[in-house]
Amino acid sequence: MAIGKNRILAGMEHAARAWGSLGRKATTHLDNVSHNLQLVADMGYGDAALAVVRDDGSLEVVDDARPNTAVAPFAASRAGRVLSADDEPEAYRALSSGDSVVGTRRRITRGISYVTAAYPIGDDAPFAVVVRDVAQQVVEAPGAMEKAFMDIAEELLDALRIEPLRDPRTGEPFATERRAGDGVIRVNAAGTIGYASPNAVNIMRLAGVEGSLVGSPASELPGAALAISPALGTSGAGMRTEIEVGERVFGYRTIALPAGAVILVEDRTEARRREQQIKVKEATIREVHHRVKNNLQTIASLLRIQARRAESEEARRALAEATERVGSMAVVHDLLAGSEEERVDFAEAARTVVDLVRSGLAGESSAISVSVEGSSGQVDARTATSLALATAELVHNAIEHGFTGSEAGSVVVSMRRVPGELVLTVRDDGVGLPEGFEAVSAANLGLAIVRTVVEDDLRGTLAFSGGRGTTVTVRVPVSDHLPPSADPSPETTAPITDLENPEA
Secondary structure (H helix, E strand, O other): OOOOOOHHHHHHHHHHHHHOOOOHHHHHHHHHHHHOHHHHHHHHOEEEEEEEEOOOOOEEEEEEEOOOOOOOOOOOOOOOOEEOOOOOHHHHHHHHHOOOEEOOOOEEEOOEEEEEEEEEEOOOOOOEEEEEEEEHHHHHOOOHHHHHHHHHHHHHHHHHHHOOOEOOOOOOEOOOOOOOOOEEEEEOOOOEEEEEOHHHHHHHHHOOOOOOOOOOEHHHOOOHHHHOHHHOOOOOEEEEEEEEEOOEEEEEEEEEOOOOEEEEEEEOHHHHHHHHHHHHHHHHHHHHHHHHHHHHHHHHHHHHHHHHHOOOHHHHHHHHHHHHHHHHHHHHHHHHHOOOOOEEEHHHHHHHHHHHHHHHHOOOOOEEEEEEEEOOOEEEHHHHHHHHHHHHHHHHHHHHHHOOOOOEEEEEEEEEEEOOEEEEEEEEOOOOOOOOOOOOOOOOHHHHHHHHHHHHHOOOEEEEEOOOOEEEEEEEEOOOOOOOOOOOOOOOOOOOOOOOOOOO
16 A cells, blocks of 8 residues: 655656566565655664666666754655666675675775675565664664664564565555654564654653563554554564544554564644534535535525516526526535535536536527536635626626527637636637627626626636637636645654663
C-alpha cells in the first residue's frame, strides 16, 4: 500500500532505465523497499540510497532518503547517479557476496565524518543494494535509544532483503514512515518487549499500562490481539491497526522482523476527535445546502403559481425569468448537498442549468439546440452559485433575443480552465448584436444581473463580440490550489521535530 507521495517519482527516468530488465516480482520488491526507505533513514540516523544493478553491472541510485533525525552527509538527492566501485566498494562487495558489508573507511563530506554500510536486496541473486551513510559520532558513541533504533534499521533491511513487506490480512504491500510523536517498541523472538522508547512508555501510560514495559509480554499491550499478534512469526508481515482503549485511540504499525517485531505506536485521540468534529461540520453544511435547495425550489414553485395567475404577458414573463434565476441557484446547492466539500464541478452544474433554461423557454420540441462543452474542474461554492446565475441569464438572452424571427439555431456554452482563471463562453448563431450595442448602457435586466454578478461579485470580466451571432466571454479568477482535505490520510508524514529524549 503506497503512502504519501510516491517518493520514487524524483528518479523515475533513472528507475525506468535501471529496472527495465527486471521482472514484475523484482520491480514490486524494489518499489516496496523504496516506500520504506525513509523509515530506514530515520531509524538509522543516516542517508539511505537504493541502487539497482544495470545491464553493464554498475549500480545506479534510483531513490534515496535523508534522515529527519540527524544531519545528512549529502546535501541533495543522488537519484540518477551511477556509483563508482572505487568510491563505493561496500556496495559492490555486498552485491557480489550477498551479505551485508560495513565499511572500515571514514569519509568526510560537508565537514561530516561518516561510515558507509551496504545491504543486498534479492534472495537468490541480489539485484539491488541499499547503501547507508551514518555520521561517525553516532556510530561510535550511540545512546541507548540510538543503538536500539539503528539495530532496528538493520533488521528492517534484513526483512526487506528477501521479499516485500505485506499485510497478512490482505496480501497488499505495506509501507510506512516514522512520524513525530511515534513511540517505538522492539519485541524479541520470544514475544517479550526488549526495548520501549520514552514516547512509547508515555503512550502506554495513557492507555492504563502500569509498570515497566521491558520484559513484559507484547500480547498484554492494549489491542495486541488485533494489532500485534497477527504479524508476529509471519515473515515479511506489516500491518496498521487503530485501537480504542477507553476514551483514547491508538494507532499501531507492526512490522515482523527476522526475530520478533518492531511496533510504531501513536496516540491518535486528538486527531480522531478533530476528524469527528470535521465530519459533523461537513454533515451540517450538507444539510444546510439541502435545506437551502428545498427552500429555493419552494420559492420557484410559488413564482410559477403566481405566473399562471398573472393577467399580463409581461408579468408572466418576468415571473418566469425569476423562476429560472432561483432554479439556477438551487442546482448548485443540490450538488453541494451531495458533496463532502464546499466545491463542485461547475461543468456538471452548468449542464443542468442550461437544460433548465432551454426546456423552460424554448420548449422540448424547439429547433434551437443548446449544448455545453469543455470542463471547469472544481470550483468553490460561492463562485459556482454566482456563475450558475450568470450562465442562466446569458443562455436565456441568447435564446430570447438571438433568434427573433428565426425558428432554428444553436447556443453553445463552453468553458475551459487556464492558470488562475475559468473562462466561460456563450455563443449563438442568431441575429447578432444590435447596432450601437453597449453592455454598460443596456436596459436589459438579465444583462444588468450578469454584469453585477461577474464584475462586482466575482471580480471578473465580461466581453461581447458580434459577427455571425453573438459571443459573450466571462473570465473569473479561481484558485488553482484546492484546499487540503479535512480528513488527512493516516499515513501523511510530518517532519520529526519533537524527537524523543535519549534515555540516561
